[in-house]
Amino acid sequence: MAHSSFVARRRALQLAAGLGVYAALARQSGAATRDLTPEEFAGRTWSEDLSQAEATLRYQAYYTHQLRRPYAPARLASLPDLALVKAFDDLFRIVFHTADQDVARHLLQVHALLRQRGLGTPAQLQGCYDACYYARLFAPAAQLALRFPGQLETSPPIHVAADAGIAVPTLIRLASGRRELYATRYPIPQRPAVIMIGDAGCHFSRAATDALARDAALMRRFDGALQLLAPHALRLRFDAYAQWNADHPALPMAIAYHWRGWSMLDVRSTPVFYFFNGGKVRHVAAGWRDDTARAGVVAGLDAIGL
Incomplete structure (x- = not known):
């Protein structure tokens, strides 16, 4: 893949992180891809399709076998x-696809040396903050904000309940009228329930919720069992979600704390409806190009007995 093409796709991925839509990646995580350069690896994986969990395994394997040792702190x-500079870009790409805490810490070490050499840029500084916050390394993120006041676009602290976290289904909820976030565990209910993956910046997510809000009969069928969930994204756009909740008081949106806790879903594309019963996904309805998508939601409600 040409370098210019790769850069354009990486920029598209970075935009997609904010919109909750990731590109298709690779299906197989075989050893053959580990011998590719990072650019070749990204190009190879782009054209294949795999789940979010499979994508993460592929990128983590590549990091372990191809990047961790050459970029080890003793060699930096x-x-x-x-x-x-390339080490920073390579590691940032891995964090983008995995939200891996160990790789985020490695990225910080590379950035520290870049700054020592006078090579650090504002974009790299923001990238370090975003990587830490995205991986839920809140202490390093807060330290960066204190060390570089006024130089970072920061996100509100997240107050995490004792039983919540990366490995379990966890929602981030916005405090009404305050710039505060609270992460609480969301036990997947045994009763019929619906989770809609949506995004405040997604036109189709807005079209879906507007259509639902106008459809009194359909809202009665949900019977309070609908939860809107925004994807775990590189940049948490607090103001966008606060405005969404102000505009949609009957359909507020929470945010996935970490995609790992939602392994039964693919929280990359929006909007997608997941219909649960007995704690398992029984039906999926994806997309909302127009109101004909209502039929897929009705079929899902029928499938779980709502």
Whole structure:
């Protein structure tokens, strides 16, 4: 893949992180891809299709076998300036696809050396903050904000309940009228329930919720069992979700704390309706190009007995 094409796709991925729509990646995580350069690896994986969990395994395997040792802290000082900049870009890509805490810490080490050499950029600084917050490394993110006041676009702290976290289904809820976030566990109910993956910046998510809000009969069928859930994204756009909840008081949106806790869903595309019964997904209805998508939602409600 040409470099210019790869850069354009990476920018598209970064935009997609904000919109909750990731590109298709690779299905197989075989050893053959580990021998590719990071650019070749990204190009190879782009054209294949796999789940979010499979994608993460692929990227983590590539990091383990191809990046961790060459970019080990003991070797960083010997890297030329351009190679050190490339190390930052390579590791940031891995964090983007995995939200892996160990890789985010590794990224911080590379950034520290870049700053020592006078090579650090504002974009890299923001990237470090975003990577830490995205991986739920709140202490390093807060330290960066304190060390570089006024230089970062920061997100509100997340107050995490004792039983919530990365490995269990966890919702981030916005406090009404305050710039505060609260992460609470969301036990997948045994009774019929619906989770709609949506995004405040997604036209189709807005079209879906507007259509639902106008459809009194359909809202009665949901019977309070509908939960709107925004994807775990690189940048948490608090103001967008606060405005969404102000505009849609009957259909407020929470945010996925970490995609790992929602392994039964694919929280990358929006809007998608997941219909649960007995704690398991029984039906999926994807997309909302127009109101004909209502039929898929009705079929899902029928499938779970609502």
